[in-house]
Amino acid sequence: MAAKIRTEKVSAWYGPKKAIEDITLDFEEQAVSAIIGPSGCGKSTLIRCLNRMHETIPKARVEGKVLLSGEDIYGLPAVTVRRRIGMVFQKANPFPTMSIYENVAAGLRLNGERNRDRLDTAVLESLKQAALWDEVKDSLEKSGASLSGGQQQRLCIARALAVRPEVLLMDEPCAALDPIATAKIEDLIFDLKKDYTVVIVTHNMQQAARVAETTAFMYLGHLIEVGPTRELFERPKETLTESYITGRFG
Amino acid sequence: MDKRYIAEDRFAIERRMHPFRRSPGVGRPVSPDTLGDPLFQWFSTAVALGVVGLLVLITVILSLAAQDSIRTFGLGFLTGNVWNPVPPLVFGAVPFVYGTLVTSALALLFGVPISLGIAIFLSELSPPWLRIPLTYVVELLAAVPSVVYGLWGIFVLGPVMRVSVEPVVQDIFGFLPIFQGNPIGTDKFTAGVILAIMIIPTISAVSREALLAVPDNQREAALSLGATRWETTRVAVLRYARAGIFGAIILGLGRAVGETMAVTMTIGNRNAISVSLFDQGQTIASWIANNFLNATDPLELSALIELGLVLMLMSLVINVFARLMLGRVLRRGEGAA
Known part of the structure; x- marks a missing residue:
C-alpha cells in the first residue's frame, strides 16, 4: 500500500523547546496507524504537525516536510490542508451553542454549502458513519452538549467526516471515555479505514494493538521504532520499545 | 529517598x-473558631442585605419626594410633553424619555461594533506584547471623568461634527427625516457619539473577558474544520460568548441611559421632540441637571424628582428585559434540552 502521508525530517518547537526531532515516517492509505509513547514524548505534537494545527499555538514552529499524496502541505494554505485532513481531539469539543445537526453541518457551511438537501444528506451519512445516527435521529435539534461524553466524541467524529476529508487524525480520542464508549469508538475506527486514512495517537497500548495495522513508538521527541503492530508488540527490535510495552516505564 | x-x-x-x-x-x-467565623459571616450578610436595603430606601424616598407631582399629574406625567414652570404649572416627561432613548440607541449603534472589534482584537488577534498595554489604555478611557468628555465634546467634537461629519452625512442620507435640518454640532447626534465613546471601555472590557473565557478547544474545533481566523471567531468564539457579550452591551446601555454631565454639555438642551438627530434635545438626566437649581416651585422640584424615578424605572426595565432576552437566547442555544 502507498503512503498517504509521509513526514520527512519533521522537527517542531514550542518557543525554544524542541518537542520532536527529525521524524521521518509513512502513514499508509486506507489503514490505521497508531503512534504510542509515554506522556511528553511528542506524539501529540507530531500528529498536530500533520494538519498544521501545531502552528496555531503562539511561538510554535515546524521544520521539515509533510507530504500528503506527495504534495508538501506546508506549501499549501493551512485552511485547505485542514479541510483535507480532519482531526478529532482528546476532549470532545462539540459547539455547545449549536444543535447536533448544526454541529455536523458546521464544516460544510464553512465551505459555503447552503443547499438544504445536500446538508441533510451529508449530516445523515456522517452520523451513520460515526455510528451515532440511531441514537440521535429523533433529537437532531438538541444541543450538541446535551449528549454523553462518548456520544459527544462520536459527534465530533461525524463533524470531522462531514467535510469528506482524505485523512482523519485522532489525538487520544478515548482518553476521557469509559470502556464501553471506548469500545464503540474502536469499532468505528475499524470501519473507517475502508474509506479513510486514519492516524491515531494513543496512550493505551492495547488500543493500538486492537485497531492499528502499523504502530510507531516515540520517546523523548524521537521516533524509536515503527513496524506492523503485531511485530512491534511481539518482537520489538529496540530495547526501549520492549521496556515500554512490557511496562517498565511510561 | x-x-x-x-x-x-x-x-x-x-x-x-x-x-x-x-x-x-x-x-x-x-484555635476553635468561636468569634472569627460568625463575625465574618455576620458582616458579609449585613453588607449584602444593605445593598438591597439601600435600593429600597432610594426608591421610597424618591417616591415620597415625588408624591406631589404624582398626585397632581398622575399618568399624565408620562404622556405629557409640556414642561411649564410658570402658572398654570404643567409637567410632562415624554421629551426627556424620548431624548434618552434616542441618544442611548445611537450610543449602542456606534459603540457596540467598535467595542466588539476592540474585544476581538484583544482576545483573538493582538500580538502578545501589545495585549496588556492596549487593555490598560482602553480601561483608562473609562477613568476619564465625564465632565472632561463634556468639555472635549463642546470644544473639539462639536465643531468637528458641525463642520465635517454632519454635512457629509446629510449629503448622503439627507433624504431620511432623521438627518434633515441645520447641522449645528450640539445635538442628539453629537451626544450619541460622546456616549458611544464613553461606553466603549465598559462593553469592550466585559466582552473581552467573555471572549477570553471561551475554551481553546472550541477554537481548535473550528480551525480543524478548515475555518479561517475570522470564521473561527464567528463560529466558535462569538457564538460561545454571546451571553457574556449581551451582558456587556446591557451594562453599556445602563451607563448611556444614566450619563448626565457629558450629555448635558453636548446635546444642546432644548425641550422638544424632533425627529432629526441634528436637532437639539434633552435627556432625563440632562434636564434634571439643568433645572434642579432653578426649580422655584415645590411642585416643579417634585416633578424633577419624579423624573428621576422614571429614569430609575427605565434602567430597571432595561435590565429585566435584558435578563429575559438572555434567558431566551440561552434556551434556544441549548435546543430542547
Missing part, C-alpha cells in the same frame, strides 16, 4: 493550605 521526602513535604504544604483538612500535628495549631 529524595522523592519521598519531596512528596511528604508537598503533602504538608497542601494540608496547611486547606485549613478544614488539617490533621493533628501538621501545620499551625487551630
Whole structure:
C-alpha cells in the first residue's frame, strides 16, 4: 500500500523547546496507524504537525516536510490542508451553542454549502458513519452538549467526516471515555479505514494493538521504532520499545 | 529517598493550605473558631442585605419626594410633553424619555461594533506584547471623568461634527427625516457619539473577558474544520460568548441611559421632540441637571424628582428585559434540552 502521508525530517518547537526531532515516517492509505509513547514524548505534537494545527499555538514552529499524496502541505494554505485532513481531539469539543445537526453541518457551511438537501444528506451519512445516527435521529435539534461524553466524541467524529476529508487524525480520542464508549469508538475506527486514512495517537497500548495495522513508538521527541503492530508488540527490535510495552516505564 | 521526602513535604504544604483538612500535628495549631467565623459571616450578610436595603430606601424616598407631582399629574406625567414652570404649572416627561432613548440607541449603534472589534482584537488577534498595554489604555478611557468628555465634546467634537461629519452625512442620507435640518454640532447626534465613546471601555472590557473565557478547544474545533481566523471567531468564539457579550452591551446601555454631565454639555438642551438627530434635545438626566437649581416651585422640584424615578424605572426595565432576552437566547442555544 502507498503512503498517504509521509513526514520527512519533521522537527517542531514550542518557543525554544524542541518537542520532536527529525521524524521521518509513512502513514499508509486506507489503514490505521497508531503512534504510542509515554506522556511528553511528542506524539501529540507530531500528529498536530500533520494538519498544521501545531502552528496555531503562539511561538510554535515546524521544520521539515509533510507530504500528503506527495504534495508538501506546508506549501499549501493551512485552511485547505485542514479541510483535507480532519482531526478529532482528546476532549470532545462539540459547539455547545449549536444543535447536533448544526454541529455536523458546521464544516460544510464553512465551505459555503447552503443547499438544504445536500446538508441533510451529508449530516445523515456522517452520523451513520460515526455510528451515532440511531441514537440521535429523533433529537437532531438538541444541543450538541446535551449528549454523553462518548456520544459527544462520536459527534465530533461525524463533524470531522462531514467535510469528506482524505485523512482523519485522532489525538487520544478515548482518553476521557469509559470502556464501553471506548469500545464503540474502536469499532468505528475499524470501519473507517475502508474509506479513510486514519492516524491515531494513543496512550493505551492495547488500543493500538486492537485497531492499528502499523504502530510507531516515540520517546523523548524521537521516533524509536515503527513496524506492523503485531511485530512491534511481539518482537520489538529496540530495547526501549520492549521496556515500554512490557511496562517498565511510561 | 529524595522523592519521598519531596512528596511528604508537598503533602504538608497542601494540608496547611486547606485549613478544614488539617490533621493533628501538621501545620499551625487551630484555635476553635468561636468569634472569627460568625463575625465574618455576620458582616458579609449585613453588607449584602444593605445593598438591597439601600435600593429600597432610594426608591421610597424618591417616591415620597415625588408624591406631589404624582398626585397632581398622575399618568399624565408620562404622556405629557409640556414642561411649564410658570402658572398654570404643567409637567410632562415624554421629551426627556424620548431624548434618552434616542441618544442611548445611537450610543449602542456606534459603540457596540467598535467595542466588539476592540474585544476581538484583544482576545483573538493582538500580538502578545501589545495585549496588556492596549487593555490598560482602553480601561483608562473609562477613568476619564465625564465632565472632561463634556468639555472635549463642546470644544473639539462639536465643531468637528458641525463642520465635517454632519454635512457629509446629510449629503448622503439627507433624504431620511432623521438627518434633515441645520447641522449645528450640539445635538442628539453629537451626544450619541460622546456616549458611544464613553461606553466603549465598559462593553469592550466585559466582552473581552467573555471572549477570553471561551475554551481553546472550541477554537481548535473550528480551525480543524478548515475555518479561517475570522470564521473561527464567528463560529466558535462569538457564538460561545454571546451571553457574556449581551451582558456587556446591557451594562453599556445602563451607563448611556444614566450619563448626565457629558450629555448635558453636548446635546444642546432644548425641550422638544424632533425627529432629526441634528436637532437639539434633552435627556432625563440632562434636564434634571439643568433645572434642579432653578426649580422655584415645590411642585416643579417634585416633578424633577419624579423624573428621576422614571429614569430609575427605565434602567430597571432595561435590565429585566435584558435578563429575559438572555434567558431566551440561552434556551434556544441549548435546543430542547
